[in-house]
Amino acid sequence: MGAVLASENLWRAWSFQPLVLGAAVVAIGFFLHGWLRLHRRRADLAPWTRIPLFVGGVTVTVLAIVSPIDTIGESYLQSVHMLQHVLIADLGLMLTILAVRGPLTVFFLPRDLLVPLARVGWLRRLLRFLLRPGISYAVWVVVLVSWHVPRFYEAALHHRFWHDLMHASFVLGGLLVWTQIIDPSRHHRLTLNERIGYTALVFWTGQIMAYVILFDFRPLFSTYVDQPVRLLGLSPLTDQKLAGVVMMVEQVATVGVAFVLLLLASRRERDRTAVAAAQQPVT
Amino acid sequence: MPSPWSFTFEPLFVLLGAGALVAYARAWRREGAGAGRAAAFCGGVLLIVAALNSPLETIAAEYLVLFHLLQNVIISDWAPPLLIIGLTPAMRSAIAAHGGRPFERVTRPTVALPVWLVGWYVVHLGGVYDTALSNPWLLNVEHLFMIAIGLVFWWPVLADEPRSVPTLGRIAYIFAAFVLSAFLGLALTFAPPLYGYYDSLPERLWGISAAKDQNLGGILMTSEQAAVFFAAIVWLLVRLFREEDEAERVLQEQQRARGIF
Numbered sequence: 001m002g003a004v005l006a007s008e009n010l011w012r013a014w015s016f017q018p019l020v021l022g023a024a025v026v027a028i029g030f031f032l033h034g035w036l037r038l039h040r041r042r043a044d045l046a047p048w049t050r051i052p053l054f055v056g057g058v059t060v061t062v063l064a065i066v067s068p069i070d071t072i073g074e075s076y077l078q079s080v081h082m083l084q085h086v087l088i089a090d091l092g093l094m095l096t097i098l099a100v101r102g103p104l105t106v107f108f109l110p111r112d113l114l115v116p117l118a119r120v121g122w123l124r125r126l127l128r129f130l131l132r133p134g135i136s137y138a139v140w141v142v143v144l145v146s147w148h149v150p151r152f153y154e155a156a157l158h159h160r161f162w163h164d165l166m167h168a169s170f171v172l173g174g175l176l177v178w179t180q181i182i183d184p185s186r187h188h189r190l191t192l193n194e195r196i197g198y199t200a201l202v203f204w205t206g207q208i209m210a211y212v213i214l215f216d217f218r219p220l221f222s223t224y225v226d227q228p229v230r231l232l233g234l235s236p237l238t239d240q241k242l243a244g245v246v247m248m249v250e251q252v253a254t255v256g257v258a259f260v261l262l263l264l265a266s267r268r269e270r271d272r273t274a275v276a277a278a279q280q281p282v283t
Numbered sequence: 284m285p286s287p288w289s290f291t292f293e294p295l296f297v298l299l300g301a302g303a304l305v306a307y308a309r310a311w312r313r314e315g316a317g318a319g320r321a322a323a324f325c326g327g328v329l330l331i332v333a334a335l336n337s338p339l340e341t342i343a344a345e346y347l348v349l350f351h352l353l354q355n356v357i358i359s360d361w362a363p364p365l366l367i368i369g370l371t372p373a374m375r376s377a378i379a380a381h382g383g384r385p386f387e388r389v390t391r392p393t394v395a396l397p398v399w400l401v402g403w404y405v406v407h408l409g410g411v412y413d414t415a416l417s418n419p420w421l422l423n424v425e426h427l428f429m430i431a432i433g434l435v436f437w438w439p440v441l442a443d444e445p446r447s448v449p450t451l452g453r454i455a456y457i458f459a460a461f462v463l464s465a466f467l468g469l470a471l472t473f474a475p476p477l478y479g480y481y482d483s484l485p486e487r488l489w490g491i492s493a494a495k496d497q498n499l500g501g502i503l504m505t506s507e508q509a510a511v512f513f514a515a516i517v518w519l520l521v522r523l524f525r526e527e528d529e530a531e532r533v534l535q536e537q538q539r540a541r542g543i544f
Contacts, residue, residue, distance in 0.1 A: 197520045215502045
């Protein structure tokens with residue numbers, strides 16, 4: 001899809017993507033507006049720490065799309081393409097969802113936009129359907145697996161439409177499972193312990209996917225095999241194995257950390273429940 | 284070189300297996316443990332004895348590191364949990380009492396996990412592995428060591444004696460073990476042949492090169508551990524949900540007794 005560049009010029013291969021940059025600016029604008037509204041009412045529900053989380057999440061996502069990561073990932077190295085995917089679909093999303101958790105979820109969209117959107121029946125029904133835990137997981141798995149089928153992956157590497165669709169579907173899948181794991185709006189579709197189980201399922205599914213890429217004895221994607229410029233001297237197979245490692249390590253750093261934090265939260269809740277039960281007055 | 288299908292005979296493990304079964308049968312008769320527990324214990328013993336007295340041992344010791352790694356996961360990851368599940372709480376208490384303070388210390392999660400990890404990594408170092416393979420008795424010591432660290436590792440997960448680790452702690456323990464042990468499988472998959480013993484063999488069984496043999500071993504180890512640890516986490520989560528339900532029930536009973544409902 002992208003023109004072949006001399007390897008020494010690759011670090012300058014930044015792309016100007018108005019749609020991505022515009023969406024990022026709008027998202028940060030919405031967030032700051034919502035944060036300010038809530039901060040004025042209840043500062044404890046909109047602490048300052050949420051701003052770097054949200055801006056960090058958006059920045060990670062934007063950088064993954066407009067920086068040389070995009071060019072290198074599309075044409076040169078599968079491992080860098082994998083890095084792009086995990087930044088977009090895991091790290092960036094995780095940070096932004098963490099930033100808006102709690103009442104900020106409701107304050108994120110301006111009232112004038114939220115109210116008409118909330119009245120759109122089909123949108124509510126669609127969201128309700130997609131946010132069933134089993135459906136969220138199924139969508140995420142289907143997206144993850146189907147885009148790694150060589151035929152589809154190659155199509156995405158060679159056609160801008162399919163590539164954008166690939167990234168959009170990764171964002172959708174990631175958004176759905178991270179919403180279940182973090183539960184930003186405190187819907188309690190899953191109990192805390194069920195979220196631990198859900199996170200374990202997501203983690204192990206991701207690991208199995210990484211194994212498929214990591215342990216294959218042949219390079220799966222011809223674009224990277226046919227690329228004559230071997231950046232960092234990586235052979236196509238080593239590059240592919242590295243892509244598997246990137247996925248594994250990133251999963252540990254995001255889903256793995258979420259798993260541990262949920263375990264700690266569950267322990268705290270147990271302790272609180274035990275103390276509360278002991279302190280109940282006898283009537 | 285012997286035929287890959289020839290059986291081996293390791294009297295040490297046959298005797299140890301027989302001794303364990305006799306001791307278990309006596310305790311089983313005394314306590315009347317269920318058939319399920321007996322089957323689990325016998326299965327554990329059978330796995331160890333069969334893995335070390337069969338063509339698996341021949342191929343592991345004479346041809347392919349892949350089979351040696353399979354043997355290691357059988358005796359260290361599959362058999363020990365079955366052996367512990369097969370013991371009744373009274374049997375476990377008796378073992379813990381006999382083991383005294385050293386047993387109490389080594390089965391603490393903060394000790395058992397590092398012991399298992401260090402043991403798991405050290406045994407698979409090129410020099411250690413090659414040395415063990417060069418002498419049948421050293422190989423037996425290696426296998427005994429693998430069984431021992433497997434038992435030490437799985438004890439805090441499956442047993443409540445000498446202490447009962449909270450379920451959340453057990454889940455964290457298994458998760459940490461999975462993450463921290465993954466590097467060995469990755470190293471075996473990525474690294475050039477580490478084991479001179481297998482690399483220098485004159486005959487390549489089934490045409491598997493030394494590099495591919497080791498890569499397949501890494502894949503086997505990583506996939507096997509992912510499956511075993513995931514199964515353990517699922518079991519622990521089910522236990523956690525049951526505990527949650529039980530706590531809820533007890534709380535409601537207490538509230539009813541106090542007249543809150």
